[in-house]
Amino acid sequence: MPDSGTTYRGWRLFFLVSGIWNLSGAVPAIFWPGLNLNLFYAITEFQDYPLNYYLVFLNRSFWIAVLVFGIGYLIIASNPGKHLGIVVMGIIGKVIVALAWYYLFAMGKATGFAVFAATGDSLFTVFFILFLVRGPRSP
Secondary structure, three states: OOOOHHHHHHHHHHHHHHHHHHHHHHHHHHHOHHHHHHHHHOOOOOOOHHHHHHHHHHHHHHHHHHHHHHHHHHHHHHOOOOOHHHHHHHHHHHHHHHHHHHHHHHOOOOOHHHHHHHHHHHHHHHHHHHHHHHOOOOO
């Protein structure tokens, strides 16, 4: 049973926004990988096609996983408190990805856009943890 109608609706909205956050990164990256690689890593030229095929393939694979997580957050939005496992997986995934993007930026291998995405994921992680501690639970 939700702890209050307002809080329940608030968490539903939060997870809807979380899903949209993931989808807004994943969909363009999947369909326009060159733009994505330029925005996140300043990669602008694809000269060695076989190597770049794998670069694009692996980058798309990553973003497909992000898309799947976004769908998971939309599932949570349908009934907060019922799908806690997805929230735990989201925390793990967002922490790992954020740390990777911060590391790549520190090494000069990622752009400020990657830091923006990492910071967004870090903020969502804080709220995911807050949800696990204080959010509504389904019976």
